[in-house]
Amino acid sequence: ALVGAAVVGPRQGRFDPEVDQDKFAPHNVPIVVLGTFILFFGWFGFNPGSSLAMKTKTDAFAASMVAVNTTAGGAMGGLVTYA
Numbered sequence: 001a002l003v004g005a006a007v008v009g010p011r012q013g014r015f016d017p018e019v020d021q022d023k024f025a026p027h028n029v030p031i032v033v034l035g036t037f038i039l040f041f042g043w044f045g046f047n048p049g050s051s052l053a054m055k056t057k058t059d060a061f062a063a064s065m066v067a068v069n070t071t072a073g074g075a076m077g078g079l080v081t082y083a
Helices: 002-008 029-050 057-082
Strands: none
Touching: 029 057
């Protein structure tokens, strides 16, 4: 990541003295939302799948509880952040 950041460099206009820094928009909302969905679906696939086996009803119940907790965690994080 450090090498990638060094190769790409700072954002255009971010440290330019001729650009009014109060009017500089540092975020791209659609990309932020897309990244959030990608992370959420990654967590949603990994967390229940990390129970490794669903041979019994107990294993399936444990995986479903993990899925519910993942969904509830993402929902509460969104509510706390944007409330």
